[in-house]
Amino acid sequence: MKRFEALAADIATSIRDGLLKPGDRLPSVRQASAGRHVSPATVFEAYYLLEARGLIRSRPRSGYYVVDKPRRLPAEPETASTPDSQARPVQISSMVFDILRSAMTRDVVPLGSAFPSPLLFPLEKLGRVLANSATHMDPWSTVDDLTPGSLELRRQIALRYVLDGVHIDPGDILVTNGAMEALNLCLSAVCDPGDAVIVESPCFYVCLQALERLGLHAVEVATDPREGIDLAALERAFQQRRPKACWLMTNFQNPLGSAMSDDKKRALAELVARYRVPLIEDDVYNELYFGSRRPALTKAFDADGWVLHCSSFSKTLAPGYRVGWVTPGRFAARIAQHKLTLSLATSVPVQLALARYLERGSYERHLRVLRSTLEAQRDDYTEAIAQYFPAGTRVSRPGGGYFLWVELPASTDALDLRQRAVASGVSLAPGPMFSASRGFGNFIRVNFGHPLDKRALEGIRQVGRLARRG
């Protein structure tokens, strides 16, 4: 973040926190320059950025004022999806790869990226912990800490659940190469090619790609943009499609941001046990909540081991370290065998470093900062979209994670919009990536995991312009 962006972020926080109230006059450029020990140009650029974001307004020959209108939030997407619940082979991977390829370069404004900014994570501190544990590693741990993984790390993972009243035994946890390997292990352990698997509508494209790679059929089930999958529709699909698994994100679903209530999770756990359908619970955003407490896991209500709960440290602590885990319930033996024959184990020095960081580090403090940063960025992005996108645009208001689900006017073609956006240096994730039936043609997913700096704001303005022209 450049100096002027840091200053703008600081002032934006003061406005959000009410230290600066609507109508308040900001210090003059000269005053602020002296007071903040920055150049007048820096102050000027910061004020310009805040003005572009709609937070302050200049009055000629008078100065800059905090805008007096309350910041209005756009409406949320309302309607639950209505997929046809057919079981169909998935053919989406090549479109997804085409789109991802254009998002993988640093030059592009990462609105379509799946990753938050790596600068949000304590990578330097983690590096020091990794340094310490790598230089003191017992050589025999390279054998002992192979699958199911370092006992110390599994203890630390279990401990975090215990703090929230969920009893998971360290012996029930298996460490994997990120949640993605965990999810794939679950799928291939409970399904054979041609089997039907229930997914949300919309759902994370990696889930669809996994189904495609394994030759599985997707059954898309109606999903509410706030409350997650429709349990009545899910039960009908159980009866009609005889699926071998369902893969759901119960907390801060990607892309919707929906979260299921505790009661709904309890009912979900009962439903999958009743129909004996393994539930693969993809719960990687669980720790990124903006509310007062960590949301429940469906796993917490799983009496008979039908829930395979998967998570990771990639979104919360250690991107690029590739450490995740699965608590596979009744499928534990099979999952362990698949892991052993698929990749043997997860990198041992990295496991040991994470265990040590969790034991001694400041994970809670880091998470608190991360959550409030993401929450503030959600508001920043929401407001920018409200300001620059076409009238009638609806934006989700997720209680965690770092994705907005944006419903553009019905006439918008998100695939076309994405192509024009990429041509002007902005990546987008269009709705059809998130659906085996390629629905959601006027939706995009917007990543708010990067600070809304000048470039990102410019990206949003640009997409807004393109969408209006669309």
Add this chain to the structure above:
Amino acid sequence: MKRFEALAADIATSIRDGLLKPGDRLPSVRQASAGRHVSPATVFEAYYLLEARGLIRSRPRSGYYVVDKPRRLPAEPETASTPDSQARPVQISSMVFDILRSAMTRDVVPLGSAFPSPLLFPLEKLGRVLANSATHMDPWSTVDDLTPGSLELRRQIALRYVLDGVHIDPGDILVTNGAMEALNLCLSAVCDPGDAVIVESPCFYVCLQALERLGLHAVEVATDPREGIDLAALERAFQQRRPKACWLMTNFQNPLGSAMSDDKKRALAELVARYRVPLIEDDVYNELYFGSRRPALTKAFDADGWVLHCSSFSKTLAPGYRVGWVTPGRFAARIAQHKLTLSLATSVPVQLALARYLERGSYERHLRVLRSTLEAQRDDYTEAIAQYFPAGTRVSRPGGGYFLWVELPASTDALDLRQRAVASGVSLAPGPMFSASRGFGNFIRVNFGHPLDKRALEGIRQVGRLARRG
């Protein structure tokens, strides 16, 4: 290694190097104790161990002498295997897991283990390099160095090939979670369930387990214990079984220790190109040669990209780090997509550390020590087996790696022997683990990757006793 074992190893080296010649008298226990600054008990235990290994002999009231007979090498297994070349579904995994489970504890003498001693590797030095690179890691590398992997690491890998005259472009290399993930990616990229895959007879059980997990059928092809797979038999199998892939270990095959000549590799590369059958070349022992030069890769003769070459650092430098790679030839795009949807990427800090170690470290020096240690251990184990196993036992004489393939008298039941050995604290890898048709009933694979200390020697004596009892 305990003090007396280190002393014994030192004296054994002097005998092997000819500094101590047959008939030479060793220093008395008192002399050696004073000269070596160790206790008399240590010298006594060392002499006892050398006597048990058949290297020295005590003469009453006279002292210890280097044995004067030349050390005799046992005969090698001679006959190439004669499998029936049927395509059959594989059902071996649960037997293999039963056997591996009993070998996974430190209490057991690891004759049946698949891993060499972790003490053979520069883990402390690697830890320091990892420390350094982790604390200076560019946060954006957690995004940039995802699949296909760190360019710096891929450059270093390519450079090692170039040194041997093999041109592999860094852009053709994809970093994986160990060779095992690489091999699995290759299999699933080129095969569908029900397809036939050619394997050696015998072959590494992990290959069979991968086939079983993916629902593939194994076609076992005759393999010579010294020169590897029979190319005429391979060509017949191509014609008769229409396989979708073959998975071969061309250098120091596990379990045989066989190695294909350059000419044979060239012919193999031509054969697979002619029949358009992808060759998955599992080449993890390539760097562990005892001869004067690194053996060739079949990949070096691959003009049209039909060879998918897989290797790793797990056996040569960094066990437990889980870093391998694949050079997938014409299947590059598909393999990259599978890797992205299977596990996204390989741990970034670990990739960066290996790149830095290769660039600055003392890899060559470490490898030279490792190779000569393994070669000496091969001789130690071979002699101990010759001394304690039943008459008529044949032992392979591999030019690299760390496995002996031991043919016991025809009446031996290796599965039964293994069970009795485990009961007395020694793990074994019985022949039937290495074959979809469960052949090789009187063979065992012996790991010589651990020093032949007192415990290992006692383990070999014990297996010899059990085998004699039959």
